[in-house]
Amino acid sequence: MRIRCPFCGERDLGEFSYLGDAEARPNPAAPDAAQLFYEAVYLRDNPAGPHDELWYHAQGCRGWLRVTRDTRTHAIINSVFASERP
Numbered sequence: 632m633r634i635r636c637p638f639c640g641e642r643d644l645g646e647f648s649y650l651g652d653a654e655a656r657p658n659p660a661a662p663d664a665a666q667l668f669y670e671a672v673y674l675r676d677n678p679a680g681p682h683d684e685l686w687y688h689a690q691g692c693r694g695w696l697r698v699t700r701d702t703r704t705h706a707i708i709n710s711v712f713a714s715e716r717p
C-alpha cells in the first residue's frame with residue numbers, strides 16, 4: 632500500500648505509523664476520559680468501506696495525516712494534513 636503525503640508525495644506504507652480512527656478522539660478533560668480512551672483504543676469499530684484514519688509520517692516529514700482509506704480494498708481516497716479538514 633502507498634500513501635500520498637501532501638508534503639513528501641507518494642511513499643511506501645513502511646514510512647508511516649497508523650494512529651487510529653480520525654473521528655474517535657475522546658476529550659481528555661471529560662470526567663469519564665479513562666473509560667472513553669479505553670473504548671477508543673480497545674473497542675474500536677471495524678468499518679467496511681471509506682474510513683478516515685490518522686497516520687504519522689515517521690520516516691518522512693513527521694507530519695500527521697488524515698487519510699481516507701477504503702478498508703475493503705486499501706485504496707487511498709484522500710490524504711491531507713490532520714490540521715486541515717477535507
Ligand SMILES: [Zn+2]
Nearest residue numbers: 636639691692
Ligand atoms: Zn511526509
